[in-house]
Amino acid sequence: MQALQPFVLIAPNGQPAGYADLQPNGYIDHFFIAPSYARIGAGKQLMQYLQQLAKQRGLKEINADVSLNAQPFFMNSGFVLVRQQQPVIRGVVLANAHMRQSLKPSLK
Numbered sequence: 802m803q804a805l806q807p808f809v810l811i812a813p814n815g816q817p818a819g820y821a822d823l824q825p826n827g828y829i830d831h832f833f834i835a836p837s838y839a840r841i842g843a844g845k846q847l848m849q850y851l852q853q854l855a856k857q858r859g860l861k862e863i864n865a866d867v868s869l870n871a872q873p874f875f876m877n878s879g880f881v882l883v884r885q886q887q888p889v890i891r892g893v894v895l896a897n898a899h900m901r902q903s904l905k906p907s908l909k
């Protein structure tokens with residue numbers, strides 16, 4: 802996880818509410834909001850930070866391999882489905898979807 806250099810979202814009470822990374826090629830490897838902070842806009846705030854950062858870095862797109870449970874959130878964040886996938890991880894099939902979002906350049 803240290804190698805991913807993730808960003809941590811801190812709640813007003815000082816507790817970590819979630820974390821996510823943005824790799825130099827635009828790939829989001831980890832994106833996680835703690836269950837106690839779910840559905841109050843924390844994920845949206847963290848995603849907006851990554852989207853703005855990606856634009857500042859001059860990236861043309863961001864993409865991720867998204868769990869089934871998180872696909873509505875990524876769609877709501879402006880991602881589109883590229884393909885459904887069924888990777889086998891330690892012998893277990895974990896269905897997910899590759900999703901991407903095109904970005905317009907930012908002057909900031």
Ligand SMILES: CC(C)(COP(=O)(O)OP(=O)(O)OC[C@H]1O[C@@H](n2cnc3c(N)ncnc32)[C@H](O)[C@@H]1OP(=O)(O)O)[C@@H](O)C(=O)NCCC(=O)NCCS
Binds near residue numbers: 831842865
């Ligand atoms: C998926 C996840 C990141 C969403 O974070 P969140 O902070 O709960 O999301 P937000 O509150 O910012 O939601 C923004 C919008 O996304 C959509 N959304 C979020 N979670 C959703 C869900 N479970 N089902 C349907 N829509 C959802 C909604 O449109 C929501 O807006 P609304 O609450 O006004 O309807 C979070 O639940 C999570 O970390 N899950 C476990 C880990 C995971 O699956 N990570 C993704 C790995 S790729």
